[in-house]
Amino acid sequence: MDCCSPGDSPFDRQFDARHAAQHLRAYRQKGPVGLTRALIEALAAGGIDGHTVLDIGGGVGAVHHELLRSGAAAAVDVDASRAYISVAREEAERQGHADRVHYLAGDFVALADEVGPADLVALDRVICCYADMAALVGRSATLARRRYGLVYPRDSWLGRVGVAFLNAQLRLSRSSFRAYIHRTAEVDAILAAHGLVKRLHRTTLIWQLALYERPAA
Ligand SMILES: C[S@@+](CC[C@H](N)C(=O)[O-])C[C@H]1O[C@@H](n2cnc3c(N)ncnc32)[C@H](O)[C@@H]1O
Numbered sequence: 164m165d166c167c168s169p170g171d172s173p174f175d176r177q178f179d180a181r182h183a184a185q186h187l188r189a190y191r192q193k194g195p196v197g198l199t200r201a202l203i204e205a206l207a208a209g210g211i212d213g214h215t216v217l218d219i220g221g222g223v224g225a226v227h228h229e230l231l232r233s234g235a236a237a238a239v240d241v242d243a244s245r246a247y248i249s250v251a252r253e254e255a256e257r258q259g260h261a262d263r264v265h266y267l268a269g270d271f272v273a274l275a276d277e278v279g280p281a282d283l284v285a286l287d288r289v290i291c292c293y294a295d296m297a298a299l300v301g302r303s304a305t306l307a308r309r310r311y312g313l314v315y316p317r318d319s320w321l322g323r324v325g326v327a328f329l330n331a332q333l334r335l336s337r338s339s340f341r342a343y344i345h346r347t348a349e350v351d352a353i354l355a356a357h358g359l360v361k362r363l364h365r366t367t368l369i370w371q372l373a374l375y376e377r378p379a380a
Pocket of ligand 1: 174220222241244247272289290293
């Protein structure tokens with residue numbers, strides 16, 4: 164894929180073919196690492212045979228590839244970066260489950276009406292790329308039948324300084340892409356309003372993992 168052809172979105176420019184190829188190489192060498200691994204384990208805990216997965220902003224697809232290998236039946240990956248969609252599909256073919264993944268390129272919030280519910284919904288380091296967190300989290304929460312997991316930056320002073328520095332660099336390089344720190348309490352409140360109960364919370368210096376469940380009716 165060419166970088167930066169007319170019509171490319173800020174996501175296509177930020178997460179371009181070079182970036183996607185590097186990330187794919189790292190995934191092939193090491194598999195999922197850090198809180199991505201912890202997110203996958205939390206989503207898969209207790210067995211997920213036959214479950215469906217919605218991976219929003221899946222990148223190279225670590226979350227859906229691993230969940231499909233752990234027994235999930237099918238997955239949908241919606242990603243605003245076409246380069247990432249392309250490498251995630253290539254990796255699904257290599258792992259032999261491309262026929263069980265539906266790839267949709269574009270902004271999930273704009274495409275949400277085309278996406279069906281799933282047992283497991285994941286947003287791994289996605290909401291930090293998106294200004295309208297309430298729409299992204301709210302629309303995706305309505306689609307989660309069982310579990311909803313996300314990894315996003317802690318709303319600490321360190322995270323705020325890091326994001327301010329990153330955004331200054333982006334401004335200098337004339338990129339219109341921006342990173343965001345969203346408040347944990349606001350994310351929690353939106354998910355609670357959609358009937359999801361927080362079951363797990365883990366932090367590193369910069370990131371946090373939160374896993375929610377929909378209580379059985
Ligand atoms: C930092 S990357 C993370 C990729 C992968 N989840 C990971 O953790 O390695 C953020 C990803 O989220 C995608 N993204 C951000 N906002 C999105 C939205 N509203 N709809 C779809 N994809 C989105 C970007 O295109 C990008 O692929």
